[in-house]
Amino acid sequence: MEVELIDRIFVKPEAEMICAIPISCLGANDKMFWGFSKKGKFTVRSTYHAEVQWQYERRGSTSEVRKDAEQWKNLWSMDVPGGRRHFVWNALNNALPTKSNLFKRKVTEDSLCPMCRREEEDVQHALWCCPAAADVWDENSSHVRKWLNQIHDFSRLWSELSNRLSNGCLERVVAIMRGIWGRRNAFVFEDKFASPGHVVRTTLAGLEEYQEANAKMEGSRVRCEARRERRRWQIPVGDNCKLNFDAAVDLNNRRIGIGIIVRDCNGDILAAV
Numbered sequence: 001m002e003v004e005l006i007d008r009i010f011v012k013p014e015a016e017m018i019c020a021i022p023i024s025c026l027g028a029n030d031k032m033f034w035g036f037s038k039k040g041k042f043t044v045r046s047t048y049h050a051e052v053q054w055q056y057e058r059r060g061s062t063s064e065v066r067k068d069a070e071q072w073k074n075l076w077s078m079d080v081p082g083g084r085r086h087f088v089w090n091a092l093n094n095a096l097p098t099k100s101n102l103f104k105r106k107v108t109e110d111s112l113c114p115m116c117r118r119e120e121e122d123v124q125h126a127l128w129c130c131p132a133a134a135d136v137w138d139e140n141s142s143h144v145r146k147w148l149n150q151i152h153d154f155s156r157l158w159s160e161l162s163n164r165l166s167n168g169c170l171e172r173v174v175a176i177m178r179g180i181w182g183r184r185n186a187f188v189f190e191d192k193f194a195s196p197g198h199v200v201r202t203t204l205a206g207l208e209e210y211q212e213a214n215a216k217m218e219g220s221r222v223r224c225e226a227r228r229e230r231r232r233w234q235i236p237v238g239d240n241c242k243l244n245f246d247a248a249v250d251l252n253n254r255r256i257g258i259g260i261i262v263r264d265c266n267g268d269i270l271a272a273v
């Protein structure tokens with residue numbers, strides 16, 4: 001019964017791998033376990049290392065692996081909201097719920113693109129080749145326009161983009177890609193269709209707002225560290241003790257925390273609370 005269920009949900013190779021997992025003869029309860037980290041807990045970092053390892057095993061070429069690792073590094077260091085980075089990560093791992101992927105898992109009856117209804121909707125089609133996506137790229141006068149429809153594989157496209165574009169330009173491309181996917185979802189699930197110009201304007205405005213807020217936070221962090229550096233603790237004079245205290249307020253949870261420390265003229269701690 002379970003085997004039939006697995007066969008219905010997964011494609012054949014995946015179903016075979018699942019059914020090959022040995023089942024505990026002690027009758028222990030199932031639990032979630034991620035095999036690429038020591039403690040069995042999922043972390044993005046562990047998938048990065050696993051991917052690099054797979055690439056290495058597949059190609060056996062360190063230079064290729066290094067190039068790929070560089071691209072992943074570019075992805076995680078981009079100044080875009082975290083969700084955008086994970087979006088590209090999912091796209092690169094073919095983990096977006098495109099019609100093609102849903103069809104393979106027997107969730108939908110066809111794999112046709114819901115926007116143009118002309119071709120199969122895989123990641124590359126949804127974000128790049130579909131006429132609906134092309135309209136959005138047409139709106140944006142960035143450098144990427146000339147590569148439109150020439151590349152049919154998303155990993156290769158990402159490789160080209162991250163090698164050729166400046167960081168700022170790549171960040172805008174990522175924001176627009178996420179905007180195209182969001183627009184596609186709004187069309188499928190809410191029957192809304194935003195104009196290409198609207199997609200570009202809203203995604204780029206959102207990115208600008210995020211980067212400005214990030215720059216302000218970075219500025220205040222640097223100022224804070226400089227202030228802390230200037231106000232380094234000094235030993236009290238003579239036989240005196242020194243008491244320092246600090247407080248933090250959590251407005252959301254209506255809580256306050258206070259810390260107090262007393263040290264003598266040698267800097268030894270006499271009391272802390």
Ligand SMILES: [Zn+2]
Pocket residue numbers: 113114115116117118119125129130131132
């Ligand atoms: Zn399409």
